Amino acid sequence: MLRSLDIRDILIIERLELDFGAGLNVLTGETGAGKSILLDCLGFVLGWRGRAELVRQGADQGEVTAVFDLPKAHPARAVLETAGLPVGDELILRRVNARDGRKTAWINDRRASGDVLRQVSESLVELHGQQDDGGLLNERGHRALLDAFAEHPGLLIATRSAWKARASAQRQLDVARADLEAVRSEEDFLRHAVKEFDDLDPKPGEEAALDAQRRLMQGAARIREDVARGLSALGPEGAEGMMRDADRWLQGAADRAEGKLDAPLIALERAIVELGEAAQGVEEALEALDFDPRALEACEERLFAIRALARKHGVLADDLSDFAEALREKLEALDAGAEGIEDLEVELARAGAEFERASADLTKAREKAAKRLDAAMAGELAPLKMERAVFETHISPGDPGPDGRDAVAFTVATNPGAPAGPLNKIASGGELSRFLLALKVVLSRGADALTLIFDEIDRGVGGATADAVGRRLAQLAEEAQVLVVTHSPQVAARGAVHFRVAKSVSDGMTTSEVRALGTGERTDEIARMISGAEVTDVARAAAQSLLAG
The missing domain is CATH 3.40.50.300 (P-loop containing nucleotide triphosphate hydrolases)
Incomplete structure (x- = not known):
């Protein structure tokens, strides 16, 4: 207030x-x-x-x-x-x-x-x-006024909820379709790329391992000949044979040397043992350096293929496996996309049907409320000397939205047989005033705020x-x-x-200036309104009669 x-x-x-x-x-x-x-x-x-x-x-x-x-x-x-x-x-x-x-x-x-x-x-x-x-007079607000008169908040809530679900289903379908279309535009690339990855099947850390293996094989080709010569110099035809000959000769002379060769013989035996261990190690190394030249070629081909694939897709070699998995997921989404869209279309149809049901219930309630409103308006217009005027709440199909699919307009016909139209186009100034007052009285519930x-x-x-x-x-x-x-x-x-x-x-x-009037002043003011500039006793009497009710 x-x-x-x-x-x-x-x-x-x-x-x-x-x-x-x-x-x-x-x-x-x-x-x-x-x-x-x-x-x-x-x-x-x-x-x-x-x-x-x-x-x-x-x-x-x-x-x-x-x-x-x-x-x-x-x-x-x-x-x-x-x-x-x-x-x-x-x-x-x-x-x-x-x-x-x-x-x-x-x-x-x-x-x-x-x-x-x-x-x-x-x-x-x-x-x-x-x-x-x-x-x-604003037609855009007539639907809300009718709903307030009808007092059906449950139907409005149900319709708004159904519209929200329908809109959500539509958005999800639109996003899924857009995503599927985007994936379809690169379908050929995806299928070719996934086949490349499936054929090569690169593993994390494989590029570094292949590079080390390649370098080892390349180095082995250069050192194998020297290692073989070294093994030959250590073997029976080399140091080992000479040391065994020396051991045999010294052993034959030891009995006559009165112990002077004992220590050298012991040292020589140790040397022969260690020489044997050395020769065995060199032999194992030589075996390790022994490889098929075709293995080096195969190693290089795979290493170069992995590096080329990494460059092609702009990722690190160790990330190729994860990148391939992402491509496979996109391809799977493409293959499963049509089925997913079908499910979303079913959900949209279900939500749309629920909205149509809720909005239809709301339309029926509005049509009933419109009849009550028109009857109430007829009751208000009669005392206002407009008993021949016709007020009608017109409900027609409108664009669907959260408040249903109805367009609501208040129309009037001021005389029987005259065409109905909007309030502000049909009624004269005085008529319009009374229409608005009657409408406000009828719609006044909840206006106390x-x-x-x-x-x-x-x-x-x-x-x-x-x-x-x-x-x-x-x-x-x-x-x-x-x-x-x-x-x-x-x-x-x-x-x-x-x-x-x-x-x-x-x-x-x-x-x-504005001032509040007391009882006597009100009588004089109302008398002035009745008679004009000169206030007469008759006017005062009429004013007192009006104030008396």
Whole structure:
């Protein structure tokens, strides 16, 4: 609920403090007194689009402060929490307009952006007038209004959930198809490359082992001849034979040498043993160096093939095995891709069928709610002297989405047999005002969180019709705070709080003033609205009758 409005140096208002009440608040005054300026000021502090130049002439800046009471469950609390702003039972909005055009906003004494300010204001105030293009006249919002009237949140939740599942299945199918198409574009390469790897079958560490083996075989060819000569020099035809001959000769002479050859013979025996070990080792080495030249050729061919494959794919030789595995996985994905896409297509069809079922249930519920809404509107239009008008909620197939596949539009025909059409194209100014009021009364459930503002919505009506408008506004005000700018005495008499807007000129400066009226002042103001500039006793009596109900 809007509790107070403080305006300083805005347009023709120098300083104004207003305290609003619950229920129906009415603002009256002569034409041009400045009633619309109050709405401009309220719109400014709420972040609405409005006049570019607001600062009062001679002032450096203009400022508007609005104070709202926030119940515990008010939707504005969630907006404030999301924006990281202080939340309490009181909400203070303040906005300043500097002379150079700069505008600055605060919410609960914290700087706030225009976007956040507008999000908060959408949960606080709703404006209705004859050119209500952003409200009930906006066809894009009619489906949501019908759903709110129907009160079928379970069907909406089911439809949104089904749409989400359908959209998810579609995304997965699209990704799978794109991936498969990308893999198919390199299918020939993959099959050829995988065959190359399968044929060669490189192993991690094999390149280093082959390189070492190749170098060993290349070196063996150069040293084998020298090793063979060395073995020959050590063998029976060489050192071993000569040492055995020396041992035989010395053994024959040892008996006659009186022990002088004992030690040399022992040393010679050791030398013969070690020489034999040396010869055996050289022989084993020679055998190791003995290889088939074709083995060197085969080693080199495989080594060069591994290195060429690594260069071809731009990887290290030791990484060829992992790279080959990745290619095999891609090829397997290609081979299994068609089957996977078939599964995803089945899932998409299942999700699509579930969405169609949920949206069909929602459509049936909307059609039933539309009939109830049309009947309720007929009941509201009759007291407003529009019993011959026809209001119809038109439901037609629309683009599928999270809220189903229905397009909803409110249409009217003002006279029997006349073609139906959109509210703002068919109804005249006065008719449009009454259509909007009736629609708002019917759709008012849950509006208690909002302050509803009606700007001269009773224009063009009078007498019993104006009285019916006043009664409907009062009825609406039983569930929500309502502010109405009116020229109708029948409407003004229904107000719980009555403000009079007046304009005065002092020292060549025009200013607008607003003040709350007491009981006697209300009688005079309503009498003025009835009779004009000269208030008569008859007008006062009529005003008292209206106030009496």
